[in-house]
Amino acid sequence: MKIDTYVSKTYKCVQHLCPCGCGNKIITPIGKNAWNIEVHDDGTISLSPSVGNFYLPCRSHYYIKHGKIKLC
Ligand SMILES: [Zn+2]
Secondary structure (H helix, E strand, O other), rough: OOOEEEOOOOOOOEEEEOOOOOOEEEEEEEEEOOOEEEEEOOOOOEEEEEEEOOOOOOOOEEEEEEEEEEOO
16 A cells, blocks of 8 residues: 655654554654654655554554655
C-alpha cells in the first residue's frame, strides 16, 4: 500500500495520514530521540523504527518503507 508523506525540513518532522483510513494526521518527529528518516533516490522515504498509533482508537502499527505501508 502506497502512502503520501510530507517531509518538513523546517520542523524536522514527517506527516502522513493514518493508513487505516481513520483520517488522523500522524506527525513523526525526526531526530536522535525520535524517528530516523531515509530518503531514497526515487523520492520515497523510509522511517524507522515502526509507527505505532496506540493513542488512537484504531491503534494501528506499521512500518513505512520506500513510501509504502507494511502493517505489523
Ligand atoms: Zn487509524
